[in-house]
Amino acid sequence: MTDQHQSSNETVNVDTDKLKPAIAKFNDLASRLKSVGTGLDLICQSYGEPWGDDKAGKEFYGKYEKPHADLIDAAHDAGAGFSIAADSVGKMVKAFEDIGDQAGAQGRRLRLSVDPGTGQDPPPAPNE
Template identity: 55%
Template sequence: MADASQSSNERLHVDTDRLKPAIDKLQDLASQLKAAGRQLDDTCQAYGPAWGEDSTGEKFYGQYEGPHSQLITSAYQGSSGFRDSADQVGDMVAVFEGVEQQAGDQGRHLKASIDPQGQQNPPSGPTA
């Protein structure tokens, strides 16, 4: 949350070099969570139905199926969320690095337009 009293003259520092490994970690977590969901689903499918075809089996299935499906779905959605977050952090890093590059370019351009005595050089080009 930004502080409303923060001055626009304050320096903003974002350590993009420290953010980049976080992107890889988020992508790794996404892959692990997706694999865990897939493995759970595959293992459950391999065992087959864990209930009988009687009234007790139907009651068990009624209590089992919803949470089981929600768990599998949550694993896939969580994986997708981690991957989306990694992509968003990557986009943010690219933007911050682009802003830093542009600021550096502008600073070098401004420095080149000022002579050693601190006077601004006149613009080059034809005069009227």
């Protein structure tokens, strides 16, 4: 375990505009992986059962069935993982934007309040 200390004076900056394209890329990868898995399975099924009903055919199928199913499952699982990643990044972006909006609203409320030291309104904020 590491001991990490963070000062409350440190600033955290998150550029959500740069994160948003990652959501689309994750969704695209998810779709492509699921499509690859489905396509491979359909192509393999289109050939029927090319192994024979003899001992060699049954031995081949015994060695083929699990790796084939595992490969198809891996493509679908990876696609699902990228879908989950896209959702997670989307939620993270929304949370950061909400925090920024809340901080901005709080800052505006504080700026508009009367300065307790002088009894006067503070000067207007730049860009307002």
